[in-house]
Amino acid sequence: MPLSATGDTSKTVKLERYNSYLRKIHSTKVLKASSKVLFRATLLIALVLVLLFAVNYHPHSDNSHHLHRRSFLSTGLFSSSSSSSLAAWEKRVRQSSTAKRQHGLSVLVTGAAGFVGSHCSIALRKRGDGVLGFDNFNDYYDPSLKRARQELLEKNQVFIVEGDLNDGPLLRKLFDIVPFTHVLHLAAQAGVRYAMKNPQSYISSNIAGLVNLLEVAKAANPQPAIVWASSSSVYGLNTENPFSEEHRTDQPASLYAATKKAGEEIAHTYNHIYGLSLTGLRFFTVYGPWGRPDMAYFFFTKDILHGKSIDIYRTQDNQEVARDFTYIDDIVKGCVGALDTAEKSTGSGGKKRGPAQLRVYNLGNTSPVPVGRLVSILEGLLGTKAKKHLIKMPRNGDVPYTHANVSLAYRDFGYKPTTDLAAGLRKFVKWYVSYYGIQPRVKKENSHAEESA
Numbered sequence: 001m002p003l004s005a006t007g008d009t010s011k012t013v014k015l016e017r018y019n020s021y022l023r024k025i026h027s028t029k030v031l032k033a034s035s036k037v038l039f040r041a042t043l044l045i046a047l048v049l050v051l052l053f054a055v056n057y058h059p060h061s062d063n064s065h066h067l068h069r070r071s072f073l074s075t076g077l078f079s080s081s082s083s084s085s086l087a088a089w090e091k092r093v094r095q096s097s098t099a100k101r102q103h104g105l106s107v108l109v110t111g112a113a114g115f116v117g118s119h120c121s122i123a124l125r126k127r128g129d130g131v132l133g134f135d136n137f138n139d140y141y142d143p144s145l146k147r148a149r150q151e152l153l154e155k156n157q158v159f160i161v162e163g164d165l166n167d168g169p170l171l172r173k174l175f176d177i178v179p180f181t182h183v184l185h186l187a188a189q190a191g192v193r194y195a196m197k198n199p200q201s202y203i204s205s206n207i208a209g210l211v212n213l214l215e216v217a218k219a220a221n222p223q224p225a226i227v228w229a230s231s232s233s234v235y236g237l238n239t240e241n242p243f244s245e246e247h248r249t250d251q252p253a254s255l256y257a258a259t260k261k262a263g264e265e266i267a268h269t270y271n272h273i274y275g276l277s278l279t280g281l282r283f284f285t286v287y288g289p290w291g292r293p294d295m296a297y298f299f300f301t302k303d304i305l306h307g308k309s310i311d312i313y314r315t316q317d318n319q320e321v322a323r324d325f326t327y328i329d330d331i332v333k334g335c336v337g338a339l340d341t342a343e344k345s346t347g348s349g350g351k352k353r354g355p356a357q358l359r360v361y362n363l364g365n366t367s368p369v370p371v372g373r374l375v376s377i378l379e380g381l382l383g384t385k386a387k388k389h390l391i392k393m394p395r396n397g398d399v400p401y402t403h404a405n406v407s408l409a410y411r412d413f414g415y416k417p418t419t420d421l422a423a424g425l426r427k428f429v430k431w432y433v434s435y436y437g438i439q440p441r442v443k444k445e446n447s448h449a450e451e452s453a
Contacts, residue, residue, distance in 0.1 A: 096159035101128025111187030133160030165209030185228035195255035206259035223345035233257035242403035275347030284364030288328030289431035309387035327419035337413030364404020
């Protein structure tokens with residue numbers, strides 16, 4: 001074979017190799033470009049899904065989220081509502097927040113449609129303070145009861161803004177409209193056992209909601225003094241009795257208790273850094289008219305009247321479970337006393353100007369009563385024997401015994417409970433049968449006795 005032919009073949013092979021190399025490079029570039037496009041598309045889709053989840057997720061229910069969105073539309077803050085509608089809404093906010101007595105307080109009450117919140121709002125308004133309510137009307141329990149409380153507040157000239165604690169723009173709007181002197185922060189996800197079903201709701205409300213409120217309050221000018229609801233649950237596995245504010249609270253027995261303990265630590269932080277005046281109130285088993293349906297005294301009453309059996313817990317060593325049941329009127333007096341003695345916050349524009357007040361108090365009845373005794377009182381008031389089912393207390397976060405030492409609250413603002421359990425339950429049952437339109441058997445028996453006499 002001629003040398004020239006051999007050279008041509010060699011050149012052809014090299015050329016093919018070079019072209020193959022170029023094709024590989026091109027394919028690699030195309031693959032890399034495709035991978036980048038695919039990655040970016042995947043990332044974009046993921047972000048869209050997260051955004052959709054965040055927009056539509058609510059810690060309680062779809063229904064409460066719908067109510068929350070509707071509140072924005074009704075207020076006109078985030079919609080194309082007319083300026084006149086917004087002006088009318090702002091007018092209602094100002095009117096409700098304006099005190100009717102000289103040197104009266106202007107109080108934002110969160111959780112105003114709740115049990116304690118509604119009672120406190122009415123008490124403050126009746127003495128001439130300005131009160132603006134704030135509530136998301138979630139469906140942790142029957143929202144119709146909250147709506148009924150709202151109607152009661154409307155009759156007492158208290159307006160409730162419907163919204164969520166985690167909505168910063170809405171809260172900031174309220175603080176822009178009204179220079180609140182105080183905040184009574186009672187909104188929270190309550191209940192010990194429910195935390196096992198919906199733990200995220202406790203984080204969203206009791207921690208994130210609290211932080212969001214404090215963030216808005218710290219930037220307000222003037223900063224309000226804040227009184228807020230902690231809980232006797234923070235004592236957890238503490239065995240010292242009666243429970244004192246000086247006792248350890250680092251052994252929570254439930255997620256609810258843990259979030260309330262976290263709230264106390266968060267309050268300390270905002271007090272230390274931003275000069276917010278903060279007072280935490282540890283409530284002990286509050287009961288009374290307009291109460292919460294998830295509380296034992298409430299659903300015991302319902303089940304006894306309907307002939308259903310009720311579970312009565314006993315401790316693992318077969319002891320009676322006891323609670324320091326505290327009547328709502330006594331709790332209201334404690335809340336008002338804490339507001340009246342709360343010192344001004346010392347910050348301005350988010351900056352601390354000096355040391356600020358930081359307090360925590362027990363608010364209880366100081367007289368623990370066995371749950372069995374509670375049932376006996378209800379049996380007498382309802383004229384019906386309960387179908388009792390004695391069981392061991394499950395390990396669901398409940399504690400066997402609570403007992404409040406309230407000497408600190410008595411010293412600082414004269415807190416002194418005056419209602420025993422029998423008297424308080426009598427008032428509750430009277431409200432219950434009236435609200436639900438029930439004729440208790442005890443009244444029928446009394447009427448028969450009067451006729452025979």
